[in-house]
Amino acid sequence: MTEPFNEGTPTPLEAVEGLKTGPEASLWSDAWRQLRRRPMFIISAFLVVLMMLIALFPGLFNFSGYDPRDCPLAVDGVPNVRLGPSAEHWFGTDLLGCDYYARVIYGARVSISIGIIVTVFSTLVSLVFGSIAGYYGGFIDTFIARITDVVFAIPVILGGILILSLFRQRGILLVSVVLIVLGWPTMLRLARSSVLSVKENEYVDAARALGASNFRIIRRHILPNSLAPVIVYATITVGVIISAEAALSFLGVGLQLPAISWGLMLAAAQNRLRTDPHLLLFPGLFLSITVFAFILLGDALRDALDPRLR
Amino acid sequence: MGRYIIRRMLQFIPVFFVTTFMIFLMVYAMPGDPIRALAGDRQMSASTLEALRERYNLNDPFVVQYGKYMKGIFGFLWLDGDLGTDFRGQPVTEKLAAKLPITIRLALMAFGFEVVIGILAGILAGVRQKGFVDNLVLVSTLVVIAIPIFVLGFIAQYMLGVRFGIMPISYNARDPLFSLLMPSLVLGSVSLAYIARLTRTSLVENLRGDYVRTATSKGLSRRRVVGIHTLRNSMIPVVTFLAIDLGALMGGAIITETIFNVPGIGREIYDSVTHQENAVVVGIVTFMVIVYMLANLVVDVLYAVLDPRIRYD
Numbered sequence: 001m002t003e004p005f006n007e008g009t010p011t012p013l014e015a016v017e018g019l020k021t022g023p024e025a026s027l028w029s030d031a032w033r034q035l036r037r038r039p040m041f042i043i044s045a046f047l048v049v050l051m052m053l054i055a056l057f058p059g060l061f062n063f064s065g066y067d068p069r070d071c072p073l074a075v076d077g078v079p080n081v082r083l084g085p086s087a088e089h090w091f092g093t094d095l096l097g098c099d100y101y102a103r104v105i106y107g108a109r110v111s112i113s114i115g116i117i118v119t120v121f122s123t124l125v126s127l128v129f130g131s132i133a134g135y136y137g138g139f140i141d142t143f144i145a146r147i148t149d150v151v152f153a154i155p156v157i158l159g160g161i162l163i164l165s166l167f168r169q170r171g172i173l174l175v176s177v178v179l180i181v182l183g184w185p186t187m188l189r190l191a192r193s194s195v196l197s198v199k200e201n202e203y204v205d206a207a208r209a210l211g212a213s214n215f216r217i218i219r220r221h222i223l224p225n226s227l228a229p230v231i232v233y234a235t236i237t238v239g240v241i242i243s244a245e246a247a248l249s250f251l252g253v254g255l256q257l258p259a260i261s262w263g264l265m266l267a268a269a270q271n272r273l274r275t276d277p278h279l280l281l282f283p284g285l286f287l288s289i290t291v292f293a294f295i296l297l298g299d300a301l302r303d304a305l306d307p308r309l310r
Numbered sequence: 311m312g313r314y315i316i317r318r319m320l321q322f323i324p325v326f327f328v329t330t331f332m333i334f335l336m337v338y339a340m341p342g343d344p345i346r347a348l349a350g351d352r353q354m355s356a357s358t359l360e361a362l363r364e365r366y367n368l369n370d371p372f373v374v375q376y377g378k379y380m381k382g383i384f385g386f387l388w389l390d391g392d393l394g395t396d397f398r399g400q401p402v403t404e405k406l407a408a409k410l411p412i413t414i415r416l417a418l419m420a421f422g423f424e425v426v427i428g429i430l431a432g433i434l435a436g437v438r439q440k441g442f443v444d445n446l447v448l449v450s451t452l453v454v455i456a457i458p459i460f461v462l463g464f465i466a467q468y469m470l471g472v473r474f475g476i477m478p479i480s481y482n483a484r485d486p487l488f489s490l491l492m493p494s495l496v497l498g499s500v501s502l503a504y505i506a507r508l509t510r511t512s513l514v515e516n517l518r519g520d521y522v523r524t525a526t527s528k529g530l531s532r533r534r535v536v537g538i539h540t541l542r543n544s545m546i547p548v549v550t551f552l553a554i555d556l557g558a559l560m561g562g563a564i565i566t567e568t569i570f571n572v573p574g575i576g577r578e579i580y581d582s583v584t585h586q587e588n589a590v591v592v593g594i595v596t597f598m599v600i601v602y603m604l605a606n607l608v609v610d611v612l613y614a615v616l617d618p619r620i621r622y623d
Contacts, residue, residue: 149325150332153603157561158595161580243458247565250460251580266460270569273464273479274472284461292456299452 066099130191239294420498432509
């Protein structure tokens with residue numbers, strides 16, 4: 001039955017030449033045209049790209065040239081620890097005499113990689129199982145919903161403490177896996193409800209009437225059309241996960257010390273609030289700006305992608 | 311609606327068991343020997359060790375341990391209650407009773423800030439879309455959402471506590487209400503921002519509804535149209551959010567209580583995990599999970615009350 005409608009067969013409307021008038025008017029091109037003019041989008045996209053560049057090539061941004069792990073306690077007999085910001089050390093030095101600017105710059109890598117790894121994997125899991133649950137319904141939907149309920153019943157930070165404290169050695173991979181395990185339910189529910197609303201459209205009925213297989217309907221019709229809210233939420237999730245990782249590291253169950261992470265820096269400086277506020281200020285500032293950039297970007301994307309809010 | 315509640319209750323049971331089982335499994339699998347840790351650096355005699363293991367059911371197979379534990383939980387649900395004891399013999403229920411009021415007070419204060427300030431800001435922003443207040447609310451809430459809660463805690467501690475010295479920087483048992491003001495503001499701030507945005511969005515959306523135009527053309531005042539007709543429908547997503555938010559409050563309480571040294575159950579969980587007190591961790595977490603699930607159930611019912619368009623059967 002599905003023979004005549006193999007991949008690459010153009011849909012009849014597109015085949016009619018001269019039908020398109022003016023620029024292409026798909027949801028995405030519409031959104032792009034709108035986004036280009038939004039200062040909020042430009043600022044947040046700039047910040048996101050900047051932070052990603054810092055994460056990829058920290059050496060390029062380490063202008064002062066200090067090694068973040070080469071920390072003299074004293075230089076020429078003069079103590080080098082807990083110095084305030086100066087021309088020599090832009091962000092001062094930390095408790096061990098490390099150049100704080102270099103450490104803050106190198107700290108971006110961990111945060112952003114965890115944020116992106118976790119988001120990519122939870123999005124994939126959510127899209128696959130969310131579309132299965134939403135499209136097929138019935139028993140499989142109930143089954144997935146019950147599993148979701150179980151994970152959803154455990155707040156992320158709480159579950160993170162529980163699982164992560166099982167391990168003596170905790171690296172980026174482990175923290176990411178735990179955050180994926182705990183973080184997917186919200187996204188899955190979103191994907192599922194998005195699929196449910198798309199499923200009712202006439203073009204899905206049309207595709208089915210033409211004999212398209214379930215897999216093809218999901219891949220060609222349901223997924224592309226239910227993607228927008230998931231992408232908006234995924235962008236915001238990167239920020240939320242970065243914040244969660246920092247919180248776990250701060251509580252002492254996330255990454256461990258040789259790692260350079262903003263959460264760890266904040267944890268080490270926790271009791272220095274009165275004497276050396278700069279130790280809290282700079283990692284806190286970078287962390288906040290990064291989270292802010294991703295959330296702002298998600299917000300701008302939602303405004304452009306969700307036609308109801310226009 | 312009765313049938314709907316019963317169905318939800320039935321769904322609740324497997325979720326309840328699987329969740330507690332998973333949490334128990336995680337804690338059970340923790341490395342290290344809690345009984346040895348109890349003795350610290352000094353060595354314990356083999357017979358003492360054995361007696362303690364026996365007393366806390368640590369020699370039983372895993373499934374039996376879980377069974378005994380669940381028996382205690384059901385006692386807790388129906389009768390006077392047993393959530394187990396910690397390794398010093400103090401019942402978990404006793405710990406809960408001692409620490410819970412502080413956390414509840416903290417959470418209620420945070421909740422109050424969220425609901426009152428959040429909804430108010432959302433309404434002010436929503437009734438005049440694209441106005442000054444609207445932009446102010448949108449930008450300020452975005453900033454609050456973006457700053458991680460512990461960074462926000464430090465900022466508040468530094469500005470209000472150290473710089474201006476108008477508030478105590480940590481919890482003080484002699485003046486609980488005042489010293490909880492800052493922690494609760496910090497704890498509630500993120501959700502406050504979400505509530506403000508959610509209220510605004512759904513208000514803006516609902517104000518375009520046909521029934522609003524009808525109400526206006528009937529000659530009703532703007533105040534009545536917004537306050538009675540639109541607001542009731544706009545509160546639906548906010549109410550759902552409040553239930554989800556309870557989970558965020560619980561997670562946030564661990565961080566807030568750690569930063570501000572508040573001796574509540576959030577801090578107790580953190581301390582218990584570091585000391586490998588499985589009974590305490592599982593007890594408190596199970597308790598939280600039950601509260602969280604029940605809250606979600608209540609919200610689902612509230613849904614039907616708030617929105618006559620939703621019918622369950």
